[in-house]
Amino acid sequence: DSGVTQTPKHLITATGQRVTLRCSPRSGDLSVYWYQQSLDQGLQFLIQYYNGEERAKGNILERFSAQQFPDLHSELNLSSLELGDSALYFCASSRQGAVGEGYTFGSGTRLTVV
Amino acid sequence: EDQVTQSPEALRLQEGESSSLNCSYTVSGLRGLFWYRQDPGKGPEFLFTLYSAGEEKEKERLKATLTKKESFLHITAPKPEDSATYLCAVQFDQTGANNLFFGTGTRLTVIP
Numbered sequence: 174d175s176g177v178t179q180t181p182k183h184l185i186t187a188t189g190q191r192v193t194l195r196c197s198p199r200s201g202d203l204s205v206y207w208y209q210q211s212l213d214q215g216l217q218f219l220i221q222y223y224n225g226e227e228r229a230k231g232n233i234l235e236r237f238s239a240q241q242f243p244d245l246h247s248e249l250n251l252s253s254l255e256l257g258d259s260a261l262y263f264c265a266s267s268r269q270g271a272v273g274e275g276y277t278f279g280s281g282t283r284l285t286v287v
Numbered sequence: 288e289d290q291v292t293q294s295p296e297a298l299r300l301q302e303g304e305s306s307s308l309n310c311s312y313t314v315s316g317l318r319g320l321f322w323y324r325q326d327p328g329k330g331p332e333f334l335f336t337l338y339s340a341g342e343e344k345e346k347e348r349l350k351a352t353l354t355k356k357e358s359f360l361h362i363t364a365p366k367p368e369d370s371a372t373y374l375c376a377v378q379f380d381q382t383g384a385n386n387l388f389f390g391t392g393t394r395l396t397v398i399p
Contacts, residue, residue, distance in 0.1 A: 175330065206386055215391035216331070216374065229386050263330050267385075275321055276387065278330030 176200065177279035179264050185285045191252040194282045196264030198245055204228070204267045205247040206276060207239055211260040222247055254286045290314075293375050293390035300397050303364045308373055308393045311357040316380030320358050321387060322351050323374040331374055365397045 176199035186192055198205050207219040209232075218231035222241035233239075236254075241247040251258060261283050265276035294309045312320065319338055323331035335344045337353040344351050348369065350361040360373055372394045376387040 175332075177330075204385075208389075216376075216389040218386050218388065221386050231386065261328075265330075275333040275336055277333065280330050281328075283328075 175277050175279060177264060177266050177277050179279035179282050181282060182280070183283050185287060186254060188254055188256060188286055190254050191250065192254065192284065194249040194251070194262055196247045196279060198247070198266030199277050202266035202268050203245065204269070205241055205245070206265045207249050208263045208265065209260050210263060216263070256286050259284055259286045291375060291377055291388055291390040293393050295393060296391070297394045298396070300365055300395070302366060302397055302399050305361070305363045305365070307362070308360040308395070309357060310375030310390055312377050314377050314379040317377060318380060319378045320353055321376040321378070322360055323376065325372045325374055325392070367397045367399050370395055370397045
């Protein structure tokens with residue numbers, strides 16, 4: 174157990190639907206990162222939050238949004254889902270985001286869009 | 288354009304057969320280079336951070352090295368349990384951000 178908790182582990186939904194993925198960071202970690210991993214593209218950075226504020230954005234689609242709550246857990250919202258959104262979605266956390274901190278990853282949510 | 292490239296994409300080794308994985312990068316202002324191990328269906332597991340050219344770090348059968356343009360992950364006398372995908376990632380100077388950019392990984396299979 175890495176200390177980063179992601180729920181649900183698996184999610185199957187239809188095209189056009191909306192889902193919410195949840196992440197609880199490791200105790201004491203203020204930064205949360207979301208990544209998408211598909212078979213052909215590897216780990217793609219989506220977005221980072223630090224202590225409730227958005228810190229950086231990567232290749233995140235406009236249909237996707239995220240937030241980090243006062244208790245530091247984070248949610249990734251995916252809407253108008255398409256078949257191509259099927260992937261593993263990972264959350265990671267780190268302390269203050271210092272260099273060399275090395276993220277701690279959760280075990281991921283596998284999203285299948287049918 | 289900033290880029291991280293890993294080679295080979297896949298590698299099959301006999302148990303005990305040593306080899307190296309490569310990670311080349313073209314980023315400005317490297318702050319750290321990271322190696323992770325990922326087992327199928329699991330999240331990446333942190334292995335090493337390297338900060339500057341010439342630095343080396345070791346953990347069991349793994350040794351990571353860094354030059355100004357690339358990093359190597361040397362695997363000495365691998366065992367079947369070393370089978371996994373090995374990911375390289377870089378962190379570089381970005382205003383207000385410290386996210387990692389990952390390569391696509393090397394899938395290592397160690398045959399008994």
